[in-house]
Amino acid sequence: xxxxxxxxxxxxxxxxxxxxxxxxxxxxxxxxxxxxxxxxxxxxxxxxxxxxxxxxxxxxxxxxxxxxxxxxxxxxxxxxxxxxxxxxxxxxxxxxxxxxxxxxxxxxxxxxxxxxxxxxxxxxxxxxxxxxxxxxxxxxxxxxxxxxxxxxxxxxxxxxxxxxxxxxxxxxxxxxxxxxxxxxxxxxxxxxxxxxxxxxxxxxxxxxxxxxxxxxxxxxxxxxxxxxxxxxxxxxxxxxxxxxxxxxxxxxxxxxxxxxxxxxxxxxxxxxxxxxxxxxxxxxxxxxxxx
Amino acid sequence: xxxxxxxxxxxxxxxxxxxxxxxxxxxxxxxxxxxxxxxxxxxxxxxxxxxxxxxxxxxxxxxxxxxxxxxxxxxxxxxxxxxxxxxxxxxxxxxxxxxxxxxxxxxxxxxxxxxxxxxxxxxxxxxxxxxxxxxxxxxxxxxxxxxxxxxxxxxxxxxxxxxxxxxxxxxxxxxxxxxxxxxxxxxxxxxxxxxxxxxxxxxxxxxxxxxxxxxxxxxxxxxxxxxxxxxxxxxxxxxxxxxxxxxxxxxxxxxxxxxxxxxxxxxxxxxxxxxxxxxxxxxxxxxxxxx
Numbered sequence: 001x002x003x004x005x006x007x008x009x010x011x012x013x014x015x016x017x018x019x020x021x022x023x024x025x026x027x028x029x030x031x032x033x034x035x036x037x038x039x040x041x042x043x044x045x046x047x048x049x050x051x052x053x054x055x056x057x058x059x060x061x062x063x064x065x066x067x068x069x070x071x072x073x074x075x076x077x078x079x080x081x082x083x084x085x086x087x088x089x090x091x092x093x094x095x096x097x098x099x100x101x102x103x104x105x106x107x108x109x110x111x112x113x114x115x116x117x118x119x120x121x122x123x124x125x126x127x128x129x130x131x132x133x134x135x136x137x138x139x140x141x142x143x144x145x146x147x148x149x150x151x152x153x154x155x156x157x158x159x160x161x162x163x164x165x166x167x168x169x170x171x172x173x174x175x176x177x178x179x180x181x182x183x184x185x186x187x188x189x190x191x192x193x194x195x196x197x198x199x200x201x202x203x204x205x206x207x208x209x210x211x212x213x214x215x216x217x218x219x220x221x222x223x224x225x226x227x228x229x230x231x232x233x234x235x236x237x238x239x240x241x242x243x244x245x246x247x248x249x250x251x252x253x254x255x256x257x258x259x260x261x262x263x264x265x266x267x268x269x270x271x272x273x274x275x276x277x278x279x280x281x282x283x284x285x286x287x288x289x290x291x
Numbered sequence: 292x293x294x295x296x297x298x299x300x301x302x303x304x305x306x307x308x309x310x311x312x313x314x315x316x317x318x319x320x321x322x323x324x325x326x327x328x329x330x331x332x333x334x335x336x337x338x339x340x341x342x343x344x345x346x347x348x349x350x351x352x353x354x355x356x357x358x359x360x361x362x363x364x365x366x367x368x369x370x371x372x373x374x375x376x377x378x379x380x381x382x383x384x385x386x387x388x389x390x391x392x393x394x395x396x397x398x399x400x401x402x403x404x405x406x407x408x409x410x411x412x413x414x415x416x417x418x419x420x421x422x423x424x425x426x427x428x429x430x431x432x433x434x435x436x437x438x439x440x441x442x443x444x445x446x447x448x449x450x451x452x453x454x455x456x457x458x459x460x461x462x463x464x465x466x467x468x469x470x471x472x473x474x475x476x477x478x479x480x481x482x483x484x485x486x487x488x489x490x491x492x493x494x495x496x497x498x499x500x501x502x503x504x505x506x507x508x509x510x511x512x513x514x515x516x517x518x519x520x521x522x523x524x525x526x527x528x529x530x531x532x533x534x535x536x537x538x539x540x541x542x543x544x545x546x547x548x549x550x551x552x553x554x555x556x557x558x559x560x561x562x563x564x565x566x567x568x569x570x571x572x573x574x575x576x577x578x579x580x581x582x
Contacts, residue, residue: 012415019438021438022434022439023438024439024443025438025439026443026446026447026450028446028450029438029442029443029446030438033438035393036403036457054471076403080399080400080403083396085394085395085396085399086396086399102373103376104376105374105376105377105449106446106449106450108374108376108377108399109371109442109445109446109449111403112367112371112402112406112442113437113438113442113446115403115406115407116406116433116436116437116442117437117438118436118437119410119433119437120430120433120434120437121430123414123426123430123433123434126426126430126432127426127427127430131419132418132423132426132564135414135418135423135425135426136338136418138414139411139414139415139418142407142410142411142414143313143411143414143415145407146313146404146407146408146411147310147313147314147316147320147321147324147404147407147408147409147411148313148314148315148316151320151400151403151404151407152315152316152320153319154400155317155319155320155397155400155404156317158396158400159317159319186399194556197483225472235340239527241440
């Protein structure tokens with residue numbers, strides 16, 4: 001097992017190269033995709049994938065295209081999410097959003113391109129692997145990112161804006177918009193490492209709990225954080241009537257619930273063999289953001 | 292081998308069901324995706340995939356998810372293409388465009404959803420097949436639809452608008468925006484049928500030539516056609532300064548070039564075994580649209 005920084009460095013060093021490896025991409029398209037892809041961030045999703053794979057003794061280098069693909073999917077969702085027709089955000093990770101720099105048309109295409117590139121990357125890797133592990137890992141990623149996963153969550157988020165906040169609606173949005181894309185790397189990473197179905201299930205439970213905790217903390221930060229620290233506009237959720245955990249349950253209950261989700265995430269790790277300390281510490285550190 | 296109408300019917304009967312088979316999709320998202328997916332059209336891309344598979348004696352039912360995925364990709368590209376930030380079209384296949392009915396935000400998500408659903412469908416099918424044919428076919432589809440294929444062509448189309456039309460630019464746009472997505476079904480269909488690399492190459496040459504002829508005819512129709520017949524706004528290419536074959540080469544040369552591409556498409560079929568008459572007739576019928 002490596003440290004978070006080491007996994008993160010592996011991903012940082014590979015993202016642009018993986019994209020470029022797909023072939024002759026029009027210069028402006030590559031630039032627009034790479035602008036958002038190289039904007040930094042914690043690289044949580046790809047790090048989770050590499051760590052999950054490593055936990056069971058899988059080949060981290062073999063898993064790298066899958067890790068990069070997840071960051072591409074995350075990035076495409078942010079680009080489209082920031083568009084005027086959606087959240088209409090000008091700032092992301094401390095820099096102007098994609099459409100502010102490249103225009104709306106190109107931002108839509110950069111998002112389409114990143115999603116396509118992600119699918120192409122994992123499929124190319126799957127073909128090279130020679131068995132069906134890669135195909136199964138790719139299926140998990142695209143399913144969790146798709147119309148029963150992240151896109152479904154995004155739809156409910158957009159259409160829910162300004163409607164009455166209910167526990168059910170917020171749980172659906174958190175589960176699909178956020179937790180599905182944090183479960184995908186665990187599921188895919190374990191599959192690549194040759195995990196059994198039971199191990200994959202335990203990993204998915206961990207990912208789901210981690211994802212819910214992560215989004216609860218994010219909701220808290222939007223209320224309590226500062227724009228300068230987070231690199232994005234804060235206090236916006238309430239202003240536009242977003243359905244957040246805080247809006248339904250209040251700040252104190254949200255803190256409690258986040259702690260409980262982390263406890264459940266750590267609990268799920270007990271069904272996984274190997275060196276699970278990394279994943280345990282990572283789940284616990286989620287809470288540090290709002291201590 | 293079946294008739295065009297029979298392949299088309301197979302696709303029509305499966306499209307919505309394949310989408311629904313992915314699981315619990317939010318009702319409004321499903322409706323928005325299905326609105327454009329069920330809007331009719333010739334279903335050329337999925338028909339090509341089934342026919343290519345059938346030509347070499349492959350299993351048409353096994354190929355059906357791949358065929359439907361291609362139509363989903365084609366549909367997503369139309370939805371995003373029609374957006375105000377892109378071509379800003381109000382009419383498609385004789386009906387209001389997706390964003391006119393569901394709003395821009397939902398149209399962007401419906402497009403994202405259809406691309407995701409396409410990738411998920413082919414991956415699920417590939418996992419079920421048990422060998423790597425499905426993975427390879429899926430890779431061909433996503434590669435041709437991606438940042439070195441259809442998305443690349445779309446970028447050059449959008450950024451080329453209003454610039455000086457050159458033969459090189461127009462050839463690039465036609466090759467990637469149109470021909471790549473007509474080559475994908477041939478490539479994938481043949482791979483699913485267990486074709487050799489040489490056979491796949493010959494099929495790709497056919498698809499490329501067919502695609503170029505198809506787009507040349509489309510350019511001609513935009514100049515000569517009537518809105519009522521085509522179900523979309525005509526004369527718009529010239530009005531917004533689109534880079535078309537006609538703009539560079541003129542009407543008469545475009546007709547000649549289209550005929551030559553069809554001849555080359557038919558020529559390429561000679562390297563394919565099996566019953567190639569269907570693909571031959573289909574290529575030739577492209578020209579009938581502008582006789």
